[in-house]
Amino acid sequence: MTQTQTHPSLLDRLPKVRGSYKENAPLAPLTWFRVGGAADVLFTPADADDLATFLAGCPDDIPVLVVGVGSNLLVRDGGIEGVVIRLGSGFTSIERVDDTKMRAGCAVPDIMLAKAALNAGLTGLEFYRGIPGALGGALRMNAGAYGHETKDVLIEAEAVSRKGERVTLSNADFGYSYRHSEVADDLIFTSALFQAALGDKDEIKARMDDITSSREDSQPIKSRTGGSTFKNPGGTNPDGPKAWKLIDAAGARGLKRGGAQVSEQHCNFLINTGDATGSDLEGLGEEVRARVKETSGIELQWEIKRVGREAQT
Structure with missing residues (x-):
């Protein structure tokens, strides 16, 4: 088990596991957007039994969040409190x-x-x-x-x-x-x-x-993106309203904020052009939602999961 003792008080409260713990673990490299702060603790369980052992022994007051490959995830710049679980080779x-x-x-x-x-x-x-x-x-x-x-x-x-x-x-x-x-x-x-x-x-x-x-x-798959940003208001109905059409009609194609941009190729995708922050991306998404609400009366719902704390100023 790998442990980096920078916040021993938190690690001391966690159960012994066969997987690995890492404190103050950067999460940006684990997400497709490549933005966001660190996890207080990152836990990689060895297998399902190890995961069960951890969860059974982890105190109830310690927040726990599981992340996958980070494709549909926006981590805020202040990082994530508690323990982030990332399933690895055992799964x-x-x-x-x-x-x-x-x-x-x-x-x-x-x-x-x-x-x-x-x-x-x-x-x-x-x-x-x-x-x-x-x-x-x-x-x-x-x-x-x-x-x-x-x-x-x-x-x-x-x-x-x-x-x-x-x-x-x-x-x-x-x-x-x-x-x-x-x-x-x-x-x-x-x-x-x-x-x-x-x-x-x-x-x-x-x-x-x-x-x-x-x-x-049709999609900017070679860019730093998180996939479809907003749910289609029409769901799976092929004749229902599409998020990208509403965004385009609102004049938001190519819209920028800091290092974040609405994709020119598919405007239901946000992209990190190179130096975006989590705040840039989330703020741009909210601006898009506001524009669509103003022009169509429809309130887009985030499909991307946004997690973590705002950066301290």
Whole structure:
């Protein structure tokens, strides 16, 4: 176990684990935006049992937050209080359970599940090729793209509660809606079982290639971005209002604040042009929301998760 003794009072209150603790751990390198402050403590559990041990022994008054690959996350400049949990290699297994089912750890990037299904000749999971992030976040927010959502393919998921209890949730337990689930905030997902179907590898690969091309053509995937910034007000309704159209109509395409900018390529994406702060990005997002509200009467809802403390001045 690795420990850096800069705030021993907090580490002294945490349980012994097989994974690693790191104090005052920079979080910007772990997020796609590359902004934000440090975690008071960053904990990387060895596996699900180690995670359960930590949660069972962590005092209730210490805040705990789990993060994935940081694709849909904006960390504020003051960092995050308490313990940030980041699932690592102990949560990256992928296996074919039977002819049509796949089980994967929740640190697995969405794209890797899609590729594993392709290699197994299974169809139905191609849409994950178009979703940045890891499966834990996909479960939490019912991630979806290209006409499909997590709720369409999830059978069940394993999780650990804040008290360290291991639980299994069925699809119905999630109470899924558009980019939302009703699952308790304190549950940390560890693995999930997905339903696919037998398919033709060439056809599956062609669909995934189409998704890849579509993303490259329409989204700033090579920029420091956090994916779609705001939820579509129309949800999955193809005829409903789209966030990017509302932003464009409000004249916010290319809008800048500090080192943050609304993407010229796809205006529902915020990008870090190089020296943005968390405050730049969040402030720009709020300005976009205000403009859209003024021009359309619609109040956009953040899809990106914003966490942490404001920087002290």
